[in-house]
Amino acid sequence: MKSIFLLHIRQIFRENDWILPLLLLVVASIIGSSLAPSNEDPTLRFSARTQTIWITAWLCSIFWVGFVSAKLGSSQRTKGLREFWKALGISDAGYFLSLLAIPVICNVLIFGLAGVLTFFVGHTPEVPVAEWAYVNAQAAFFAVLAQTSVMALIVALTNLLDIAPAFACGFLINLYGLYGIGAVDQVRSGKNPFLSKAAELLWTVSPHLHFADFLPRLTFGWGALPGKPFLFAGLYLVAVLILSVATGSRLWRFRRS
């Protein structure tokens, strides 16, 4: 399992395309303030940097890590690696988790770097340093948890689909979980009883990835998420992660190409 992980992580770093998200995050921290009218309101530059860095981090995670996951999973079948590892007696679940560790590492690096950059360049003087560090750590933790669930499904789907459809599925899950679910929330609070009930059901079973979106909290300086909601939202994301990894393991069962 360790060999699988090391083999592919070295391959990812050898290809050098990891430089792109790194570069984008650094550029975002530099040009972020110029996207806001900070000459009119100088305090905006901190929020603008924070916003730009975290948007870039999410886009890098959704697109780059999503693509890396799809490519990684797909290459196992196209290069005949599944048969090779199977012959060495490695279990499907262990194989799957070894591969999944790679997008997790990528997400940790991306969101961790975003948190560090935001901590240094997006810190508003009025906010206490400890609180600012805490809210950034919360944001990075939740983002990694949420994105790991999606990446698990992308990797698993490549056992059945090609790169593009598997990536598209992950992208759509992200889109729905982060933003589309806002529409469901509005509909469930509407006056139409049938629509409300249907939306309530959908709301319950949908992946609430938006819990991990700390962008408004960071941008508008609402401070850290209190302990109780943080604990239960973390529990929820962990449970979703377990469900997606379990589903992914089932989908990742060995089959001959």
Next chain:
Amino acid sequence: MRTLILYIAAGAVAILGLSKAQWETWFPQNFARWNTFALRESGLGRMASRAMTKDADRSWHHGLTAPSRAEASNPLSRWIDQGVFSLGFQGRLVYRPPSKFPIRPSEVVEVLAKTEQGLSTAFTLDPGNYEAYDAYVMFLTTQIRETEFGSMDGKKEEGDDASSVKADDKKDAGGDDDDDFAAVQRFRKWEDQEQRRRNLRAVAVTDYAISRFAPNETDPERHLGLAMVYYNRFALLAPDVPSRKSSFIARRLFETQALQTAEKMKKCLQNAQSRQQGMIASGDWQNRSAARLSDYQQDEQMVEKYISVLYQSVINSRKLDGTNPASQMAWRAAVPSVPSRI
């Protein structure tokens, strides 16, 4: 079996976490949740809005047209409308109030272009409608002297919030009066060119309104409107006061134009009165609302007044032949506020 137990346990934990996470309390009371990538209030959002101006000229993206009111009670449509509203220019006015964040010259230019487009459309749809014509010409002939982002004369008004914010910013940035002066100069140059274009457009619009007027028009109000269009044409094209003071030919031209315009207006007034009589005889006139009848009466009096103003201005112009300052003052007093060039 183990997988099933795992699913059930994870599902139960997920539902527990979802129910206890208190998602509703994560945001302040008045926070609108539909704010993808925090576009509202952000420079990024405004930049995207600018970038889409050309292609989305008539769409909600730029938001210069007010979004239509949501008539449906469908929650989905309400959600969509909220999204539209938050991204538009209305959102800019709400979240970045002009009192604190002055509207920029580029925004002024955009709003002017958009307003002109709307007025032009209304006029083109019905060139014989005096209300549409008058609003359009008034827009074209109104000079832009003062905008929300600052005075054209380079003087900032005392107590003006927008100016004071800008002044504070400049103080913080070490002051940059040269840039401010250059900006005013640039805008003044644009203003001169724009005013010339607008005046030419106003003349063209007036000629178009006259050419499209149907002689067999039965509505007396429209004949009164035509009379005022003739008056506006005279106001736009007549020689101005300095040229009349200095040139004998300009004075004669002015008199000729004024008399011709007065004759045309009288003819329009007669046409209107004859059609009014016809409508009274047929009983159609009494079917009109009291407000409309009152408006007609006021319009009729206004046309009569302006005809007399034209004759009076001819008399005053002749007084300019002798350079008597008192007579000039009398002339100024006789001219109403609208035709400032006469």
